[in-house]
Amino acid sequence: MKIWVDADACPVVIKDILYRAAHRTKIEMTLVANQLLSVPPSPYIKTLKVDSGFDVADDEIVLRMESGDLVITSDIPLAAEIIDKDGQVLSHRGELHTKENIKARLNIRDFMDTMRASGAHTGGPPPLNQSDRQNFANRLDTILARAK
Numbered sequence: 323m324k325i326w327v328d329a330d331a332c333p334v335v336i337k338d339i340l341y342r343a344a345h346r347t348k349i350e351m352t353l354v355a356n357q358l359l360s361v362p363p364s365p366y367i368k369t370l371k372v373d374s375g376f377d378v379a380d381d382e383i384v385l386r387m388e389s390g391d392l393v394i395t396s397d398i399p400l401a402a403e404i405i406d407k408d409g410q411v412l413s414h415r416g417e418l419h420t421k422e423n424i425k426a427r428l429n430i431r432d433f434m435d436t437m438r439a440s441g442a443h444t445g446g447p448p449p450l451n452q453s454d455r456q457n458f459a460n461r462l463d464t465i466l467a468r469a470k
Contacts, residue, residue, distance in 0.1 A: 323469040326383045329353035329369075333450055336414045339459050340394065341367060354379045379422035392465055397421045398427050410465060414450065416457030
């Protein structure tokens, strides 16, 4: 198993958790972004800079990931593509996207897009809190322990 991170929108605190986990478990992790990233020195942590553009990083992750890999993203359409390729998807808040729940999440996302397009102010997600960080770390540890 490898870890792929949709790094352009990944919060710094989540990246820090991921850096420690990759180093501790010796699992290869690649952060994919359309900008240069500074990461701690580790043989297990890599970066991949892609061109700027809509979904370029997402498309690169889908192209490179393999069945069983773990992708860290809060992008629901990307999550659906990863699940279709038998990958695992964990959001920044520690939510595990699965074949059982991804269709409902896509429907909610599409509904919210429609609401925003019609002029409704839906606001964004709340900032990550300590509980979200703990949920993410706990779920990540569970996934990585199963991978060993």
